[in-house]
Amino acid sequence: MARDDINAFLGAGTVFVGTLNFQGAVRIDGAYSGDIQSDGALIAGKDSKIDGKVNVGEFSLAGNFVGEVFAKRRVIIHKGGVFKGSVHSPALVVEEGAVLDGTIIMAEQGVPSQDDSQLEG
Numbered sequence: 336m337a338r339d340d341i342n343a344f345l346g347a348g349t350v351f352v353g354t355l356n357f358q359g360a361v362r363i364d365g366a367y368s369g370d371i372q373s374d375g376a377l378i379a380g381k382d383s384k385i386d387g388k389v390n391v392g393e394f395s396l397a398g399n400f401v402g403e404v405f406a407k408r409r410v411i412i413h414k415g416g417v418f419k420g421s422v423h424s425p426a427l428v429v430e431e432g433a434v435l436d437g438t439i440i441m442a443e444q445g446v447p448s449q450d451d452s453q454l455e456g
Contacts, residue, residue: 340360345362347365347382351369356372357375362379363380364380365383374392378395379400381397383398385398388404388405391407396416398417400418400420410422410424411430426441
């Protein structure tokens with residue numbers, strides 16, 4: 336994704352707490368705590384520290400994330416990325432050198448199927 340395709344940018348050193356709703360693509364290189372909602376792409380750069388619940392079309396992580404991600408299309412954890420929590424996505428890419436510590440649920444559209452919910456009960 337080209338830098339021109341990004342609609343908003345939270346740079347390194349930025350701290351944001353709250354709820355973020357967006358269209359298109361957003362890149363976070365700072366610290367973010369809260370909920371994120373979009374059908375677009377969330378790009379977490381290598382200096383990012385995100386804590387919260389994320390519900391997006393696509394999530395790309397090169398920094399640190401703690402929480403829960405629901406992705407409609409895919410989640411990518413790049414080399415150096417650290418993910419702690421749960422991933423709900425139909426596609427997951429974990430590069431060599433990335434850390435994934437948590438739960439993975441791979442279902443269509445990032446939403447658990449009825450069969451998955453029956454297994455949990």
